[in-house]
Amino acid sequence: MKKERLNPALIRAVYSSYRNQRRIMNDLNRRLSAATTREEWTSIYQERAATIRAAFDVNTETTVLINDTVFANKLDYDYAESFYHEDFSVQTEENSDIFFSCRLLTTLADYYREQHDLIRLLPLLDRLGQNYIATVKMHMASNYNKALECYREILSYRSNYSLIPDLSIRKLFFQAYYSLSCILPIVECKDTIAPSQSLDYLLEVFSFYNSPTVQKIDGQSEEIARCIDNIKENWLWIEYRIDVADPETIAAFIKVSHDVYDKMLRAANNDILKLPVSTVIAFQHAAILEGNTSYIDAVNYMMNYYNNKRAANAEALGNEFNEGDFYFQTKLPIALIKWLDKIDILSDMCAAMRKKLIDEQNSYFISLSERKIFSHKIYEACCSWCFFAVNYLGTREEKENFLISMLINRQPLTFFNAYLNAELAVLVAESLYLHTPILLNACETFLKVNGMSFTRRDVIEFIRKCALFHDIGLNRISKIDGTQYRKLTDLEFDVIRRHPELGAEIATGNLSIYRDVILGHHKTYDQTDGYPKDMDFSNSPLKVVCDILTICDALNSGTDKSGRCYKEPKDFSIVLSELITDSGTKYNTSIVNLFLNDMDLAYKVDKLISRDRENIYYDYFVNYFDKPTV
Structure with a gap:
């Protein structure tokens, strides 16, 4: 993109470029999945890598322009209008760049709030609330209250209802009530509003709808009436939390579930299969709460x-x-x-x-x-399912196979990194056994204490599995990791830095053997830096495994020319020199020295990450990716 000052025409070009990037990437991903030969797959993958790199360059320059204008308090009417229309042309589901959008929408909302322009402000607040909720689902919990405030601010303008000529804008008051009563109460977060508060909003929207102001203008509006029905029907999602509700909310839930169920069943000519599943679940749960049926009968x-x-x-x-x-x-x-x-x-x-x-x-x-x-919605649902269902499986092997086949093997970037890191970790572990096997004594003892076989072969296999699982937390933030095609912001990096803790939530019971590795692989060798900041793994029996994976991550990410667009790829020799420079502080000196003393290891690693990467990725893709079994 030619360097110039931001202007309305350039803003349109920026969004056109963004939509084109998404279209091209979606097409490349489709072609990649459909490729039938190694040559075809490798060619498409290389084209995809070049496209990502080009998009990264364009988006980096665009970000500078926007930062210099929009986020530097230089927004004027023409800029604001251009951004408003263009950003709303990108549907929320399509717009994977949620964190940037939140910042832009906040700036636009500030501008139109100062202009007292509700016609622009209310849609911005609604969209901003949706985006904040999306970030909370990506474990940015601090944005929950921001979403709450967006919808509460919309409701603060209810006295202007009769002054708004556009029905689509007036509907946003009911959309705000919908979010406050139906959506936010079931978003998992420490600040989630109580079921009783969701009931308060439900009763409030009924009162607002029946007020003289609304009835005079929209009392005969089928669209507004449908909004009310939609809120009432979807309030039954509170079933998810009804067991912790107060008696008044439980009583209201029982009544609403009966009202909605009976009305929908009549409309469906008594065919229960035509009813939304949430209605049927709520009705049965209400019957349990009433004592009319038992859990087993339900x-x-x-x-x-x-x-x-x-x-x-x-x-x-x-x-x-x-x-x-x-x-x-x-x-x-x-x-x-x-x-x-x-x-x-x-x-x-x-x-x-x-x-x-x-x-x-x-x-x-x-x-x-x-x-x-494929879609982010489907993948996120699958990820949530895996973190839920794994707790109901039995043996460790059953859980491992479930997580690998259902989760790790279904998100391209984390999938490729997991398998390449596993290959690297095996090479390093084999070299350690040849040259400094004493470093693996603590790992052998750990396996023995946990009732596992601890032969050399078993230890290497355990380290391989540690490599597969160590970044499993990234699967929970897939909408950030590798989808923006631009330099990540500090806020996005903060979310990414939470992935060890997000991943460790799965390391319970017989999977707890992976907990230290999942949590500790981003700590430096001397434990003075890295994350999580408040944890120290110096005395962990798996400290050496963390050290192995820290080095494997550095080798993998440092030489990756296709997966991670926010860093320029380097030659193996350059990455190795960086490992040497930081050995003793960031990296384990004994492991770094392996690459200097074991020429066979250095050759195999260089070949793996530099010369054979696409071929290896293809083999992974054919043999593992998207397969129902390990």
């Missing part, structure tokens, strides 16, 4: 409903993707498994039901992959 009823609806959807939809079916397939199994947790008897039957639900859910995600249906 589960049996819902399992029958589940089987019948799956069959009906399969017949009606075939291979077509449907949002309603997606919600049904991904939400109902979790709800039923949680109900099964509350049943103290018939444990064998409950275990069989739980296994069926887990197997069916896994099969659903696998079927989406086989049909080449």
Whole structure:
């Protein structure tokens, strides 16, 4: 992009370039999945890498222009209008650059607030609230209250309702109530509002709708009436948290669930399979709370409903993707498994039901992959499912295979890095056994203490698995990691620095053997730097494994010319010189010295990360990626 001052025409060009980047990348990803030969796949992958690099260069220059104008308090009417129209032309689902969008929308909202322009301000606040919620789901918990304030600010302008001529803008008041009563109460976060507060917002929106002002203007509006029905129906999502609600909220939940269920069932000519799954779940849970049924009877009823609806959807939809079916397939199994947790008897039957639900859910995600249906929404649902369902599996091997096949093997960037790091870690571990095996004594003892075999072969295999799992937390922030095609902001890096802690949440029970490695692989050798800042792994028996993976990460990321667009790739020799310079502080000196004393290791590593990367990636892709088994 030619260097020039930002202007409305250039703003349009920036967004046009962004949309074009997304279109090209989506097409390249589609072609990559469909490639049938090594040559075709490698060519497309290299084209994809060049496209990422070009996009990175353009976006870096664009960011400088925007920083110099928009974020330097130089926004004027023409700039604001151009950004407003262009940013709203990029739909929220398409816009993966959420953190940048939050900053831009905040700046625009500040501008239009000063102008007292509600026609612009209210849509901005609504969009900003949606984006903040998206960042909370990416574990930026501090943005929860920001989302809350966006919607509360919208409601603060209710006295202007009669002054707003555009129905689509007036609807935003009801959209704000929808978010406050239906969405924010079920977003998992330490600041999540209580179920009783969601009820307060529900009652408040009913009162607002029936007020003389709204009735005079929109009392006959079918769109506004539908907004009210939508809020009432979707408030039943609070079922997710109803067990911790106060008696008043529980009573309201029971009443609303009956009202909605009866109304929808009449509209569906008494065909329960046509009802939204949330309505059926809520109605059954209400029956439990009323004492009209038990958890076991409700589960049996819902399992029958589940089987019948799956069959009906399969017949009606075939291979077509449907949002309603997606919600049904991904939400109902979790709800039923949680109900099964509350049943103290018939444990064998409950275990069989739980296994069926887990197997069916896994099969659903696998079927989406086989049909080449991909999106961030699908991947994030799969990731959440894995972190939930793994706790119900038995043996360590069963859990490992589940996480590898259902999670690690389904997100391209973390997938490739995991497998390449595993290859590197095996090479380093083999060299350690040849030259300084004493460094692995603590690891052998650790395996022995945990009742595992600790032969040389077993230790190397354990280190390989540590490499596969060490970055599993990145799978929970996939919308940041490697999708922006620009230099990441400090805020985005802060989120990425949380991935060890996010990953460690899965390292419980018989997976706790991976906990120190997941948490400690970004700490420096001397533990004075890196993250998590408040943790020290000096005395961990797996300290040497952390040191191995720290070096493997440096070798992998430093020489990667296609996966990580925010750093220029380097030759192996340059990365090795950096390892030598920082040995003793950032890196384990004994491991670094292996590359100087073991020429076979140095040759194999150089070949792996520099010359054979695309070929190895292709082999990984063919043999592992998107496969239902390990």
